[in-house]
Amino acid sequence: MQTFSIRSFSTPFDAAATRASIRAFLSEHQPPGRADDRCNSWAVPDKAFSQALARAGYVGMVWPKKYGGGEKHPLERYVVLEELLAAGAPVGMHWIADRQGGPLLLRYGTKEQCEHFMPAMARAELFTCIGMSEPGSGSDLASVRTRGKRDKNGWVINGQKVWTTNAHNAHYMIALVRTVEGSERQEGLTQFLIDLSLPGVTVRPIIDLVGGHDFNEVFLEDVIVPDDMRVGEEGHGWKQVTAELSLERSGPERYLSSLALLLEFIRVNSKSPSSQSKSLIGKLTAELWTLRQMSMSTAAKLADGEDPALEAAIVKDLGNSFEQELPRVLQASADCDLSSDTDFARALALLLQVSPSFSLRGGTREILRGIIARGLGLR
Amino acid sequence: MSENQQLLADTSERLFADLEVVGEPSFDQIWAQVEHMQLSGLLLPEEAGGFGGDWEDFFTVVRLAGFFGIAAPLGEAIIARYATHKSSWSSKDGLHVIAPSASGELDEKNCYTGEVRQIPWGRNAETVIVELNNCTMRLKKSDAATVEEGLNPAGEARDSFIFDSAPAEITQDKGCISSFGALLRTAQIAGALDRTLGLSIEHANDRQQFGRPIAKFQAVQQNLAILAEEAAAANSAGRAAALAAICLDDAEFEIKAAKIRANMAAGAGTTIGHQTHGAIGFTKEHRLQHFTRRLISWRSEFGGDASVAERLGCEVLEHGAENFWAHLTMRSDQIGDKCNTQ
Numbered sequence: 001m002q003t004f005s006i007r008s009f010s011t012p013f014d015a016a017a018t019r020a021s022i023r024a025f026l027s028e029h030q031p032p033g034r035a036d037d038r039c040n041s042w043a044v045p046d047k048a049f050s051q052a053l054a055r056a057g058y059v060g061m062v063w064p065k066k067y068g069g070g071e072k073h074p075l076e077r078y079v080v081l082e083e084l085l086a087a088g089a090p091v092g093m094h095w096i097a098d099r100q101g102g103p104l105l106l107r108y109g110t111k112e113q114c115e116h117f118m119p120a121m122a123r124a125e126l127f128t129c130i131g132m133s134e135p136g137s138g139s140d141l142a143s144v145r146t147r148g149k150r151d152k153n154g155w156v157i158n159g160q161k162v163w164t165t166n167a168h169n170a171h172y173m174i175a176l177v178r179t180v181e182g183s184e185r186q187e188g189l190t191q192f193l194i195d196l197s198l199p200g201v202t203v204r205p206i207i208d209l210v211g212g213h214d215f216n217e218v219f220l221e222d223v224i225v226p227d228d229m230r231v232g233e234e235g236h237g238w239k240q241v242t243a244e245l246s247l248e249r250s251g252p253e254r255y256l257s258s259l260a261l262l263l264e265f266i267r268v269n270s271k272s273p274s275s276q277s278k279s280l281i282g283k284l285t286a287e288l289w290t291l292r293q294m295s296m297s298t299a300a301k302l303a304d305g306e307d308p309a310l311e312a313a314i315v316k317d318l319g320n321s322f323e324q325e326l327p328r329v330l331q332a333s334a335d336c337d338l339s340s341d342t343d344f345a346r347a348l349a350l351l352l353q354v355s356p357s358f359s360l361r362g363g364t365r366e367i368l369r370g371i372i373a374r375g376l377g378l379r
Numbered sequence: 380m381s382e383n384q385q386l387l388a389d390t391s392e393r394l395f396a397d398l399e400v401v402g403e404p405s406f407d408q409i410w411a412q413v414e415h416m417q418l419s420g421l422l423l424p425e426e427a428g429g430f431g432g433d434w435e436d437f438f439t440v441v442r443l444a445g446f447f448g449i450a451a452p453l454g455e456a457i458i459a460r461y462a463t464h465k466s467s468w469s470s471k472d473g474l475h476v477i478a479p480s481a482s483g484e485l486d487e488k489n490c491y492t493g494e495v496r497q498i499p500w501g502r503n504a505e506t507v508i509v510e511l512n513n514c515t516m517r518l519k520k521s522d523a524a525t526v527e528e529g530l531n532p533a534g535e536a537r538d539s540f541i542f543d544s545a546p547a548e549i550t551q552d553k554g555c556i557s558s559f560g561a562l563l564r565t566a567q568i569a570g571a572l573d574r575t576l577g578l579s580i581e582h583a584n585d586r587q588q589f590g591r592p593i594a595k596f597q598a599v600q601q602n603l604a605i606l607a608e609e610a611a612a613a614n615s616a617g618r619a620a621a622l623a624a625i626c627l628d629d630a631e632f633e634i635k636a637a638k639i640r641a642n643m644a645a646g647a648g649t650t651i652g653h654q655t656h657g658a659i660g661f662t663k664e665h666r667l668q669h670f671t672r673r674l675i676s677w678r679s680e681f682g683g684d685a686s687v688a689e690r691l692g693c694e695v696l697e698h699g700a701e702n703f704w705a706h707l708t709m710r711s712d713q714i715g716d717k718c719n720t721q
Contacts, residue, residue, distance in 0.1 A: 293615050366601065
């Protein structure tokens with residue numbers, strides 16, 4: 001029995017040169033900030049930074065050139081992403097379009113959709129959000145009730161999405177909609193690109209516990225969506241949303257969200273560290289190093305055209321547990337005035353509060369462990 | 380995995396399945412078979428009569444030895460023969476092993492006075508190779524003033540040799556004996572964790588309570604998912620460290636990280652394995668204990684959590700926060716480049 005086999009991360013390009021380029025870009029373009037600004041940075045939107053990245057060819061890197069992409073190797077994109085996240089760069093604005101929007105269109109969209117949307121995504125001028133959760137539909141995604149009815153103009157869509165990250169900045173929402181009346185569960189679902197400026201669309205902010213605005217509610221009232229905004233075949237929505245989960249779950253964003261805090265901890269211990277601090281740094285480094293091996297290995301399998309769904313679920317759950325546990329462990333290791341204005345205290349205070357979301361977003365811990373259990377033959 | 384590696388894995392697996400700890404074979408029975416297969420020459424070049432294997436082959440074989448709980452110092456013997464060859468020491472028949480550490484000192488005539496502890500199957504060995512203050516020494520059991528027999532919690536022989544001005548063969552380079560020993564225990568932990576996971580899944584699917592297999596309960600499923608994650612972490616870390624040992628001149632960073640992670644996984648794996656098996660897995664008769672008691676033992680050998688973590692932490696602190704990421708990526712890029720050229 002072996003649930004996780006490692007694949008070596010050997011690249012047909014010079015990884016060190018790729019790193020040198022993106023680091024040079026970052027030293028010029030990364031906005032100045034403090035450690036707390038560098039935490040969880042894939043949730044931090046910055047349009048100007050995303051557009052600078054796009055101009056340098058770092059958005060839509062693997063997409064075909066005819067759709068505005070760079071036709072780079074998927075592992076080159078991986079290297080760039082981990083560099084951006086390790087530096088704590090604000091990549092939230094284009095993240096979803098780059099990770100999910102473009103790949104979805106490439107796989108299931110029409111030629112016209114690819115031509116229309118992808119070049120603008122690759123320029124970081126068009127942003128997307130994902131409309132999956134609903135008030136009655138969280139982990140139980142197959143219970144979505146937002147419905148679409150065929151009409152002479154296309155589709156009339158009614159319903160409500162919630163926890164829609166970045167909907168207030170995005171131009172389009174990739175929405176999962178029930179298009180077959182009376183259909184149950186995974187059947188009868190279809191994906192649409194919904195223009196958020198259409199009549200009948202209302203986006204309302206949901207302010208999170210630290211006062212941040214990432215989430216939104218999106219209300220859809222008799223929104224008329226033309227049929228050419230349907231992505232993929234009618235009724236294939238479930239298959240489409242689950243097909244790309246490995247890509248979403250095993251990336252470096254699943255274990256690096258708290259790296260900025262670990263780096264601050266190393267910094268504050270640079271002079272006369274206690275034996276306990278040294279051990280703690282060693283232990284956390286060992287965990288991070290291992291997660292990086294696992295994430296890279298999964299990326300290598302994806303690049304080889306495999307779908308390592310079980311491995312991806314393992315990477316996400318272990319990675320989330322690590323990035324969530326890190327602030328708690330550091331809080332316990334030494335007394336810290338969380339109201340003080342030091343980089344360490346600010347980053348620690350922020351992560352202690354926002355890290356519970358790490359094991360909620362993109363599949364809860366319980367759902368992931370259920371997937372792993374199924375992979376083990378337990379259910 | 381290459382064709383050769385697959386062949387090696389299949390051959391080792393067949394051999395180890397016959398010699399598995401559950402059947403309680405004697406050391407002599409096991410060792411005769413291992414010698415017959417010439418497995419201890421795994422890392423020697425073919426021209427020196429070995430298998431010509433690398434550290435990934437080593438990982439594959441000793442992970443399987445851990446999976447089957449082979450009650451013999453196979454990995455220790457492989458490393459000892461490798462170190463003997465590297466140091467151009469004379470090679471003799473019989474069992475030669477390595478040990479985690481030695482106390483005491485060498486005099487100017489290379490005579491050693493001190494104690495070498497925790498020697499795996501020292502009672503059966505001719506020599507032991509161990510590091511002392513940045514050099515590597517080989518000592519003969521027949522030169523020991525006293526041999527004290529001991530056992531680790533899993534019942535594996537861990538003996539002590541006490542020397543009083545005994546001749547030692549020395550190489551001045553560090554030889555990385557304790558580091559390779561850490562890679563060995565990491566691989567064994569990885570194998571024993573996969574075995575513990577396999578036994579636990581089997582048990583959960585068989586054992587009926589409340590009218591259904593306990594595997595159908597979410598609480599049990601979620602625990603076993605954690606066990607699978609921990610086993611995955613130990614296996615990934617170990618194999619990545621083995622790859623580093625092939626590609627880098629000095630893979631101590633990776634091996635330390637892997638041993639720490641495997642140690643953590645050993646703790647979690649033991650707990651969940653037993654929790655899943657209930658009282659049924661708590662008997663001498665049940666095969667689970669062969670693997671969990673080894674996990675408990677191996678966690679402390681060739682690098683317990685605290686000491687390895689402190690040494691790795693010191694290394695990280697020396698590089699500083701600014702170079703933390705650059706250091707990690709420089710090393711992995713070098714490994715990736717080597718993989719490309721092979």
